[in-house]
Amino acid sequence: MKKRRYMGMAASMLLAASILGACTKTDGAKEKGENAGNVNATGMPIVEEPIKVEGFAAKFFASQDWNDLMLWNEYEKMTNIEVDWTTIQTEALAEKRNLLLTGGDYPELFFASAFSKTDLIKYGQQGIFLPLNEYIDEYAPNFKKILEEYPSVKQGVTMADGNIYGFPTIYDPKFEALRAGAPWVKKEWLDKLGLQEPETTEDFYEMLKAMKNNDPNGNGQQDEMGWGSGYGIDSFINYLRGSFGLNKQGSMNLNLDFEEGTEKFRFVPTTDEYKELLMYVNKLYSEGLINQDVFTTTPQEFTAESAKGHFGVLNSIDPAELLKLDGYVGLPVLEGPTGERAYNTVSNGLGNLGMFVLTDKAENPEAMVRWMDYFYGDEGTKMFFMGFEGVTYEENEQGEFKYLETITDNPDGLNMDQAISEYLTWPGGYYPGIVKEQFFQGAESKDNSRLNAEKVKPYRIKDDDILPGLNYTVEENDQVSAIMTDIQTYIKESTAAFITGKQDFSKWDDYVKTIEKMGVDKYLEIAQNAYDRMEK
Numbered sequence: 001m002k003k004r005r006y007m008g009m010a011a012s013m014l015l016a017a018s019i020l021g022a023c024t025k026t027d028g029a030k031e032k033g034e035n036a037g038n039v040n041a042t043g044m045p046i047v048e049e050p051i052k053v054e055g056f057a058a059k060f061f062a063s064q065d066w067n068d069l070m071l072w073n074e075y076e077k078m079t080n081i082e083v084d085w086t087t088i089q090t091e092a093l094a095e096k097r098n099l100l101l102t103g104g105d106y107p108e109l110f111f112a113s114a115f116s117k118t119d120l121i122k123y124g125q126q127g128i129f130l131p132l133n134e135y136i137d138e139y140a141p142n143f144k145k146i147l148e149e150y151p152s153v154k155q156g157v158t159m160a161d162g163n164i165y166g167f168p169t170i171y172d173p174k175f176e177a178l179r180a181g182a183p184w185v186k187k188e189w190l191d192k193l194g195l196q197e198p199e200t201t202e203d204f205y206e207m208l209k210a211m212k213n214n215d216p217n218g219n220g221q222q223d224e225m226g227w228g229s230g231y232g233i234d235s236f237i238n239y240l241r242g243s244f245g246l247n248k249q250g251s252m253n254l255n256l257d258f259e260e261g262t263e264k265f266r267f268v269p270t271t272d273e274y275k276e277l278l279m280y281v282n283k284l285y286s287e288g289l290i291n292q293d294v295f296t297t298t299p300q301e302f303t304a305e306s307a308k309g310h311f312g313v314l315n316s317i318d319p320a321e322l323l324k325l326d327g328y329v330g331l332p333v334l335e336g337p338t339g340e341r342a343y344n345t346v347s348n349g350l351g352n353l354g355m356f357v358l359t360d361k362a363e364n365p366e367a368m369v370r371w372m373d374y375f376y377g378d379e380g381t382k383m384f385f386m387g388f389e390g391v392t393y394e395e396n397e398q399g400e401f402k403y404l405e406t407i408t409d410n411p412d413g414l415n416m417d418q419a420i421s422e423y424l425t426w427p428g429g430y431y432p433g434i435v436k437e438q439f440f441q442g443a444e445s446k447d448n449s450r451l452n453a454e455k456v457k458p459y460r461i462k463d464d465d466i467l468p469g470l471n472y473t474v475e476e477n478d479q480v481s482a483i484m485t486d487i488q489t490y491i492k493e494s495t496a497a498f499i500t501g502k503q504d505f506s507k508w509d510d511y512v513k514t515i516e517k518m519g520v521d522k523y524l525e526i527a528q529n530a531y532d533r534m535e536k
Contacts, residue, residue: 036366039139045080046370053368054107054361055083056100058093058114060428061421070388070423081364081371083109090430101128108362112430115166115354117159117469118477123357124165125474130358130365131163139366140373142380146170146434152348155468155534156252160476167372169351170434173463176453177444178435180346180460183227183239183315184328184452189216200335201243201280208289211312226289229315230302233294233499236281236315242342242459243334244277250466251345255484256527265528267520269491270512275505276337278498285499295496318452321443330452333459343460348468355432375433384431385439387423403441416441470530480526483519490514 038047057066066072066085076082086107088096097113100106101123115123123129136144147154150173157164171178190197190207193216198204208226210216217224229235241247246268247257256265268274284290291297291311306314307323319325335341356372358365374380386393386401393403402408403420410419417427425431437445472480494511497503503511 035364038364039366039370044078047080047364047367050080050082051364051367052082052084053109053364054086055109055111056086056088056097056107056113057111057425058090058430059087059112059425060090060430061418062089064421064425066425069425070391071384071425074388075383079371079374081367090428093430106359106361108359108364109368110354110357110359112355112425112432113357114352114430115357117353117471118481120165120354120357121159121161121472121474121477124159124163125161128359129165130360130362131165132167132358132369133162133164135365135369136164136373139369140376142373142377143167146376150348152463152466152468153350156348156350156471157353158471160471160473160530160533165357166354167356167376167432168353169355169432170376171347171349171351172434172436173349175349175435175437175440175444176457177437177449178440179349179453180343180456181444181449181452182331182333182343182456183313184319185331186211186216186312186327187329188327189224189312192216192218197329197332198334199332201240201337204331204334205280205284205289208284208312209287212289216312217309223310225291225311227284227313227315228291228302228306228311229294230297230299230306231315233281233495236284236290236294237277237495238345239315239343240277240280240334240336242344242461243336243340244273244280245336245338245340245342246271246273246277247344248342248461248465250347250461252347252350252467252469253527254345256467256470256524263531265524265531267515267524269495270515270520275508278495279505280337282499282501282505286501295500317443318446318448320448321446329448330455333456341459343456346461346466348463348466350469355430372432378436378439381434381436382439384424384433385426385435385441387420392420392423401439401441467531468534470527470534472526472530476526476530480523483523487515487518487520487523490518 035047035051038049038051040046040048059066064087066087072083072085093113097110097115106128120129124131136147147157153168153170157166157168159165173179185197185207189211193207193210193214195207195210198207211224212226213222215222215224227236238251247254249257255268257268258264259266281290285292285294291302297305303323306319307325309325313331314328316322319328333341333343358368362368375384382401386403389395391404392407393401395401403416407419408416410416421427443449494503498505498508
């Protein structure tokens with residue numbers, strides 16, 4: 001694959017190219033940075049004379065007051081920068097941020113606001129979002145280091161015009177359990193049934209049948225269930241993609257992978273391999289081996305149901321952490337019907353790109369880029385996720401960090417997310433910054449999840465083969481949106497119909513022709529052009 005060329009010297013070339021491509025707009029933005037002389041190049045405080053900045057953010061817990069929260073209060077003392085926060089709960093985020101932008105009454109910065117690539121390039125080219133390339137080069141050493149270490153991440157955050165308009169969420173590529181993990185199987189049931197862990201998709205099918213029909217819980221009732229999830233059918237399909245030879249370039253462009261032996265895109269949902277995958281899932285569903293409410297249940301409803309311990313296989317995080325159900329271990333990666341054995345639903349670690357943006361109203365862009373960059377270094381990451389020593393966490397003799405019991409076993413009956421949210425903002429998952437195993441206390445950092453990830457790793461797609469997310473021009477974005485909105489709806493409806501049996505697989509050719517008539521060839525052409533442009 002050509003893209004391996006830029007894994008070395010091209011990292012610096014890409015940085016130079018993106019800066020050159022942004023010169024006109026970035027220079028214009030820098031003229032507004034009249035207070036750059038107030039900014040210290042390194043260390044704390046960030047500015048000599050205190051400043052106040054208007055910020056808008058999404059939050060998960062309504063009870064939080066970000067203008068009186070320990071994280072921001074302490075950071076203000078460190079930096080000399082006070083952020084006057086206006087916050088909205090995540091459910092209302094999209095509507096509120098769009099109203100602010102269209103009405104012109106937007107703040108200096110947006111934090112945890114989850115702008116899409118389309119929004120970044122749109123508002124960036126309108127001049128509302130500042131291009132950040134030169135600021136990153138001069139004022140963001142932590143973030144710049146990440147981009148240099150992981151060129152694929154650099155490629156992903158750089159828009160088609162060469163500019164970076166947002167600081168993203170990054171899941172540390174070294175944090176294996178956040179990147180790849182198989183579903184969980186109840187080991188006790190395997191032992192009672194005299195079964196080994198499945199190695200093939202056929203083994204897996206036979207195992208699920210045995211779990212459902214042969215009373216592994218020993219209560220004399222047929223109340224056992226096979227494979228369950230509360231996050232829709234995609235969580236089943238994605239585990240199996242590599243076993244059916246799909247998505248060998250990773251999951252950053254889920255509808256696309258290369259025709260074998262080429263760098264020419266094909267449309268995954270119309271391939272023969274995708275048909276075979278759906279036929280397999282249809283067999284599981286039609287025999288009651290998948291929870292029958294998978295298309296309608298909510299995560300909360302399924303959590304309550306699965307906590308009863310009736311499922312032999314569960315998607316999502318370790319059931320011991322989520323449901324207090326012990327005895328589950330990670331499944332192996334399965335060999336498919338043609339001998340494929342791979343786990344390909346893996347990203348390059350790049351989450352939402354638009355988690356921190358500066359607008360053309362920012363009076364101190366240099367200071368605020370330094371302010372944000374702190375959370376891409378170890379000290380800032382530790383503070384953001386762990387909080388404050390003696391208040392929220394402690395460090396043992398081995399240099400390991402863990403929350404205090406007041407957080408993990410709260411005396412007021414709060415769960416961990418609720419308890420830590422009295423000090424920090426990360427619960428709920430909306431934030432810019434980098435998630436590192438050393439400072440993250442979620443289920444993925446626990447031993448069982450590490451073992452699961454290690455079991456997957458030999459079959460996980462190699463990092464060099466993961467294609468970054470494609471970045472389109474404004475015009476291309478409009479075209480892709482016009483084509484793919486209807487196609488995605490049709491694929492979702494058809495996938496459900498094929499799996500549930502409402503649509504017979506004899507109609508597969510009609511399904512493919514319908515997608516072709518909806519303009520998928522034009523989408524493939526645009527995607528190919530974006531890829532070829534990236535390669536150059």
